[in-house]
Amino acid sequence: MSDIVVKVEGLGKQYHIGGPQERYKTMRDTLTNAALYPMRVMQSLSGSRHSNGNGRNSESFWALKDVSFEIGRGEVVGVIGRNGAGKSTLLKVLSRITEPTTGYIDVYGNVGSLLEVGTGFHPELTGRENIYLNGAILGMPRTEVERNFDEIVEFAEVQRFLDTPVKRYSSGMYMRLAFAVAVHMKPEVLVIDEVLAVGDAEFQKKCFNKMQEVSRGGRTILFVSHNMAAIRSICNRGLIMQSGRLIEQGDINSVVDTYLAQTNQQQVQQINCETNSFKVDEVQIYATYGSVIKTFDSVEIRVKFTAKMDILDPGLYVGILTFDYQRVAGLDFKDFSSVSSIKAGEQAELGFSIAELPLLPGTYQLEVYLKDMASLAIELIPTTFPFDIVETPVYGSRKLESWNGYVGLKVYPYVLSNKPVGSVTAQETLRGKGETTK
Numbered sequence: 001m002s003d004i005v006v007k008v009e010g011l012g013k014q015y016h017i018g019g020p021q022e023r024y025k026t027m028r029d030t031l032t033n034a035a036l037y038p039m040r041v042m043q044s045l046s047g048s049r050h051s052n053g054n055g056r057n058s059e060s061f062w063a064l065k066d067v068s069f070e071i072g073r074g075e076v077v078g079v080i081g082r083n084g085a086g087k088s089t090l091l092k093v094l095s096r097i098t099e100p101t102t103g104y105i106d107v108y109g110n111v112g113s114l115l116e117v118g119t120g121f122h123p124e125l126t127g128r129e130n131i132y133l134n135g136a137i138l139g140m141p142r143t144e145v146e147r148n149f150d151e152i153v154e155f156a157e158v159q160r161f162l163d164t165p166v167k168r169y170s171s172g173m174y175m176r177l178a179f180a181v182a183v184h185m186k187p188e189v190l191v192i193d194e195v196l197a198v199g200d201a202e203f204q205k206k207c208f209n210k211m212q213e214v215s216r217g218g219r220t221i222l223f224v225s226h227n228m229a230a231i232r233s234i235c236n237r238g239l240i241m242q243s244g245r246l247i248e249q250g251d252i253n254s255v256v257d258t259y260l261a262q263t264n265q266q267q268v269q270q271i272n273c274e275t276n277s278f279k280v281d282e283v284q285i286y287a288t289y290g291s292v293i294k295t296f297d298s299v300e301i302r303v304k305f306t307a308k309m310d311i312l313d314p315g316l317y318v319g320i321l322t323f324d325y326q327r328v329a330g331l332d333f334k335d336f337s338s339v340s341s342i343k344a345g346e347q348a349e350l351g352f353s354i355a356e357l358p359l360l361p362g363t364y365q366l367e368v369y370l371k372d373m374a375s376l377a378i379e380l381i382p383t384t385f386p387f388d389i390v391e392t393p394v395y396g397s398r399k400l401e402s403w404n405g406y407v408g409l410k411v412y413p414y415v416l417s418n419k420p421v422g423s424v425t426a427q428e429t430l431r432g433k434g435e436t437t438k
């Protein structure tokens with residue numbers, strides 16, 4: 001237990017709707033406090049108990065309720081949950097932007113946070129001034145800030161705007177600088193809320209790589225995102241928040257699978273429909289191992305049916321279609337095997353095992369035909385069966401949209417050069433980047 005960096009116990013946060021608005025502590029407030037009481041920012045937030053007595057006439061609700069967990073040094077924890085689940089509130093309490101109503105958080109070390117735009121920098125100050133202020137807030141000596149200064153500016157790519165007040169920055173520029181400051185100030189605990197989504201794809205990738213580098217350096221990260229591919233590739237542990245409560249925690253892949261399985265459609269579909277010769281009992285598509293289907297998972301397709309008449313030469317065709325009915329693939333059972341005849345009233349089950357289904361995340365559907373090749377009966381089941389491929393890292397942590405097409409390819413990049421490519425050598429690129437994460 002000695003290496004616990006964050007300990008959260010019975011944490012609750014109550015808001016009063018319609019009552020007096022709570023004003024968040026902005027960087028300005030924290031800054032003023034830091035200037036007046038520089039030691040305060042070094043203290044751990046311990047036993048902070050806030051009783052809010054001003055909401056007697058207003059309706060109150062709990063944005064966080066009875067949340068307890070611990071995080072060890074060097075853990076990278078993904079916090080997931082639907083909109084309004086309490087994720088940002090949790091990070092705000094952790095970053096001391098708002099106080100808890102019940103319970104406490106102990107943080108052993110300083111916290112660097114990157115929260116929603118607006119809670120980070122002082123808008124009237126320039127990029128340069130904000131870098132120094134953030135350093136001060138994290139209790140960093142000026143010399144230390146100076147040592148990191150060039151790296152921050154280079155990472156954020158804001159050289160030309162260093163002496164411009166940050167209120168004139170675009171949201172992307174603001175986020176770049178805020179991220180660069182948060183990671184380069186080397187806080188023990190780094191707290192990042194979604195904001196990365198504001199950056200362009202290239203900068204997002206740079207941020208994800210940086211986060212991986214930071215975590216390998218032994219620092220602790222709490223990361224909130226709706227990008228499950230990023231969460232899976234960066235984090236090792238996950239927390240699921242639901243209506244202010246922590247409902248599950250554990251290994252990141254199983255936590256994300258549980259979360260996505262809750263929100264996804266049922267993949268096993270009991271149906272009650274018939275064609276001329278068949279009654280269809282069940283159509284299923286599922287991952288051989290696991291509760292959700294991810295790109296390159298091995299997958300089973302099963303069609304259970306009852307013959308309404310003797311079927312001498314049974315057959316099955318399954319089409320995989322996109323949600324807007326583009327055909328991605330088609331599988332005819334006859335290409336692989338034959339089955340013996342089925343008598344009227346008998347039930348049978350046919351299907352396919354697919355080794356590595358390459359579909360990218362998205363919603364697809366199965367189209368199913370049952371056949372009797374002896375009588376040339378080819379009968380379409382008059383409904384399709386939707387299923388989801390959930391988000392997973394395919395080419396790194398970038399979220400792949402349908403714009404990238406429907407299938408993932410296992411690719412090994414080729415570079416004709418013996419000069420370094422980016423920060424890695426061509427050799428390393430060949431070995432490392434082509435590997436798809438499972």
Ligand SMILES: Nc1ncnc2c1ncn2[C@@H]1O[C@H](COP(=O)(O)OP(=O)(O)OP(=O)(O)O)[C@@H](O)[C@H]1O
Pocket residue numbers: 015016017022063081082083084085086087088089090
């Ligand atoms: N200052 C506030 N005053 C009143 N209610 C608030 C305040 N801040 C947040 N809430 C409410 O608390 C709940 C949790 O909000 P929170 O921002 O933590 O959710 P979230 O999990 O981060 O959601 P999202 O995924 O949309 O970012 C929501 O119902 C939200 O409306």
Ligand SMILES: [Mg+2]
Pocket residue numbers: 087088089193194
């Ligand atoms: Mg949020």
